[in-house]
Every structure is written in C-alpha cells, then in structure tokens.
Amino acid sequence: MDRRRFVLAATLATVIRGLAAGRGRAPRVVLRSSWQTVNIGDIAHTPGLLRLLEQHLPEAEIFLWPNRVDHGVDRMLLARFPKLRILQGTADIESAFRDADFLLHGSGPSLVGEKEVRRWHEETGKPFGIYGITFGARGSSATKNVSDPGLAKTIEIFNAARFVFFRDSRSLAFAKSLGAACPVLDFAPDAAFAVDLRDDAAAEAYLAANGLESGSFLCCIPRLRYTPYWTLPEKRAAPDPVKQARNDEMKEHDHRPLREAILAVIRDTPMKILLCPEDRTQMQVGKELLWDRLPEAARSRVVWRPDYWLTADALSTYTRSAGLFGNEMHSPILCVGNGIPAIVCRWAEQTSKGYMWEDIGLGDWLFDLDDEAAVPRVAPAVLAMAADPGAAKAKAEAAAERVRQWQKQTMAILGNSIPKVS
Numbered sequence: 001m002d003r004r005r006f007v008l009a010a011t012l013a014t015v016i017r018g019l020a021a022g023r024g025r026a027p028r029v030v031l032r033s034s035w036q037t038v039n040i041g042d043i044a045h046t047p048g049l050l051r052l053l054e055q056h057l058p059e060a061e062i063f064l065w066p067n068r069v070d071h072g073v074d075r076m077l078l079a080r081f082p083k084l085r086i087l088q089g090t091a092d093i094e095s096a097f098r099d100a101d102f103l104l105h106g107s108g109p110s111l112v113g114e115k116e117v118r119r120w121h122e123e124t125g126k127p128f129g130i131y132g133i134t135f136g137a138r139g140s141s142a143t144k145n146v147s148d149p150g151l152a153k154t155i156e157i158f159n160a161a162r163f164v165f166f167r168d169s170r171s172l173a174f175a176k177s178l179g180a181a182c183p184v185l186d187f188a189p190d191a192a193f194a195v196d197l198r199d200d201a202a203a204e205a206y207l208a209a210n211g212l213e214s215g216s217f218l219c220c221i222p223r224l225r226y227t228p229y230w231t232l233p234e235k236r237a238a239p240d241p242v243k244q245a246r247n248d249e250m251k252e253h254d255h256r257p258l259r260e261a262i263l264a265v266i267r268d269t270p271m272k273i274l275l276c277p278e279d280r281t282q283m284q285v286g287k288e289l290l291w292d293r294l295p296e297a298a299r300s301r302v303v304w305r306p307d308y309w310l311t312a313d314a315l316s317t318y319t320r321s322a323g324l325f326g327n328e329m330h331s332p333i334l335c336v337g338n339g340i341p342a343i344v345c346r347w348a349e350q351t352s353k354g355y356m357w358e359d360i361g362l363g364d365w366l367f368d369l370d371d372e373a374a375v376p377r378v379a380p381a382v383l384a385m386a387a388d389p390g391a392a393k394a395k396a397e398a399a400a401e402r403v404r405q406w407q408k409q410t411m412a413i414l415g416n417s418i419p420k421v422s
Contacts, residue, residue: 026059027418032113033106034066039279040311041330045107048191056411102418107132107191130164134351135171162417170352188410189403193337203316210303214320217272221326222285225349255289261382269386276305278328322389341392
C-alpha cells in the first residue's frame with residue numbers, strides 16, 4: 001500500500017472517528033470468524049482481530065458470529081474482551097443483520113464464511129470487508145483451474161466488498177489474475193499477529209515442572225502433510241486413505257530436519273527444546289517422529305508436551321522461549337507478532353500462507369521442504385537462532401514493527417468503510 005493511499009485513508013478514518021463522537025450511537029460491526037477450536041491458530045484469528053479493533057476502532061460495538069467457541073474458547077475471549085457479544089442462535093443473528101452497520105470477515109485459509117458473507121450482502125445490502133485471508137492456490141503458485149465456477153462466485157463477492165486484504169502476496173496476485181477489482185485490494189498480515197492473550201500462571205507452572213527456564217529453550221512443532229482430522233471424535237470425519245498414505249510417505253522426510261536441528265542445538269548450545277502442539281493431533285506426531293527417534297542421551301534436554309493447550313497458555317509459553325521452529329504457521333505468527341523469533345517449514349499441500357514470511361521480510365526463515373536444496377539448511381538456521389538470541393530477537397521485532405504498520409494502515413481503511421450512523 002503506497003503512502004498517498006495510506007494518508008488519505010488515515011485522514012478519512014480520523015474524520016469518521018470524529019463524527020462518531022457526535023452521532024447517536026457507536027458503529028456496530030459483525031465479525032465473522034472463529035472457525036474451529038482444535039487448533040490454536042484457528043482460535044487466534046479472532047482475538048487478533050478483536051485486539052486490532054480495540055486499538056483502532058475503540059468506539060465500535062463488536063458482535064462475533066462464530067463457527068465454534070467451545071472447549072473454553074468463549075470464556076478465554078470474554079475474559080480478554082468483556083464487551084464482546086457472541087451471537088448464539090438464529091435470533092441473535094437476525095438481530096445483528098438488522099442492527100449492525102458492517103460485516104468483517106476475519107483471517108482464514110480461504111473465504112471460510114463465504115456463504116454467510118453472501119447472505120449478509122444479499123439480505124441487508126450493507127457494506128462488508130474481508131481481512132487477511134489466503135485465496136485459491138496451494139503450492140508455490142496458483143494452480144487452480146481459473147474457470148472453476150466456485151472461484152468465479154468468490155470473485156463476485158470480492159468485487160462487492162469495500163476491501164479485501166490477503167495475508168500473502170501470492171493470493172493477492174491470484175485474485176487479481178481472476179479479475180478481482182474491489183475499491184481496495186491489497187496485502188494485510190494475518191490478524192493472529194496481533195494476539196495478546198496470556199495465561200502466565202499456567203505457562204510458569206508448566207515450565208517450572210519441566211525444568212525449562214525463560215530464554216533458555218526453543219519450541220518445536222511437528223506437523224503432517226495433511227492434518228488427520230479423522231482421528232478426532234468431534235470432527236466425525238471419515239478416514240481419508242489417500243491423505244493418510246501421503247502423510248506416511250512424507251512424515252520421516254518432513255521431520256528429519258527438525259530432529260537434526262534439535263540435535264544441533266543440544267550439541268552446540270545450552271538451550272533445551274520443548275516439543276509442543278498447534279492442533280490436537282500433533283502431540284502424538286511429536287512423540288512418534290521427534291521424541292521417540294531421538295538418541296536416549298539427547299532426551300534429557302528435550303521435553304515432550306502430551307497435552308493440548310489453548311492460545312493464551314501457548315503464547316505465554318512462546319514469549320518465555322528463545323524462539324520457535326517447525327512445520328506449522330500460526331505459532332510462528334503468534335511468536336513474531338510478539339517479537340519472538342520463528343522459523344517456518346512448509347510444503348505444497350499447505351496453502352500459500354507460508355509465503356507471508358517473505359512478505360514481512362523473513363524470507364530467510366522460510367524453508368520449502370519440497371525443495372531438497374532447502375532441507376539441509378533448516379538445522380543451521382535453527383542453530384544460528386539459538387546461538388545468537390539477541391540478533392534473532394531484533395530481527396523478529398523488526399518484522400513485528402512492519403506488521404504493525406500494515407495493521408495501522410488497514411484498520412484506517414476499515415474505519416473509512418463503516419457508514420456514518422445518523
């Protein structure tokens with residue numbers, strides 16, 4: 001986003017905030033978010049965006065329209081954002097459609113709430129915007145059939161929006177190639193960068209119980225090519241033999257570089273390692289592919305976490321670490337958003353979201369495990385992060401500041417997009 005457009009958007013948003021003080025009520029925003037609770041990253045989209053709204057549009061009333069906020073997520077959100085209203089059931093949603101001024105679709109792997117956004121648009125005619133999504137492509141480039149009627153319908157929604165922000169530049173380029181042309185079409189980092197949830201008591205108790213000291217350990221997160229949701233009872237998903245076969249084929253390939261990094265850190269630094277999950281399937285993955293395959297002598301410096309956790313507990317732990325590495329994306333986002341170094345490994349089965357590391361200036365902390373030349377570079381990068389934590393932290397903090405500037409600019413555009421209330 002160029003400076004001229006930002007200055008214009010910021011000026012208009014300031015004017016609107018000034019007008020808000022004199023109008024009859026605060027603006028009302030429906031936030032369509034909270035896609036699932038089995039993954040701390042999917043949980044994180046919502047509190048990240050809520051914090052941005054709190055910072056940049058503090059007068060607004062926010063109504064969360066969730067998919068799921070079970071397993072204690074609703075309590076965690078309300079503890080941090082006590083003014084938040086969570087829509088529950090048809091009557092609440094109908095009331096929000098009648099009374100709210102704007103619908104904001106939160107960050108996600110796609111336009112997850114497309115059906116609901118379309119419903120808002122068709123039933124109310126009121127404005128809406130889309131914030132920080134990935135769109136259309138898996139792998140290193142856009143490969144979907146551009147004649148796909150589903151993509152054409154999504155482009156129609158994009159073109160009806162006041163703004164669409166994509167969380168990686170490859171998604172933005174793909175949308176443009178399909179004819180997306182709403183008033184503001186640009187890049188915005190995933191909203192999860194803004195999360196500030198904390199459960200310090202839980203984190204400190206866990207570290208003390210497991211011999212981990214602040215600043216003296218790295219976190220490591222495993223991941224299979226496809227998340228085996230079919231193993232989770234609440235998902236009620238049928239086993240997928242094709243995805244399971246691909247997981248089995250690649251699991252050693254994708255976790256060997258993490259084991260090599262763990263051993264390098266243990267050999268050459270005083271750091272310890274915490275093996276921890278981002279979703280509820282990963283505790284067992286970490287045990288099988290990392291912990292169980294480490295030499296016995298190395299395990300005294302490695303802690304395996306057997307339990308799932310929520311975003312507040314995880315972030316309080318990450319902020320006490322010297323950094324994080326692994327095959328996931330949103331724990332690195334939570335880290336960097338809070339000035340903690342994080343290295344990302346990715347592959348073709350994931351969306352293009354990993355490329356946001358290039359977009360925010362951390363391209364040398366992004367490793368494509370489908371590129372065999374990149375695989376042996378993972379361990380040295382992790383070792384460098386562990387060996388010079390001061391330099392790594394400064395690099396992460398510089399990226400975090402770049403993210404904050406994008407957040408400021410994009411929130412100004414949101415403020416300008418909400419209609420005045422008479």
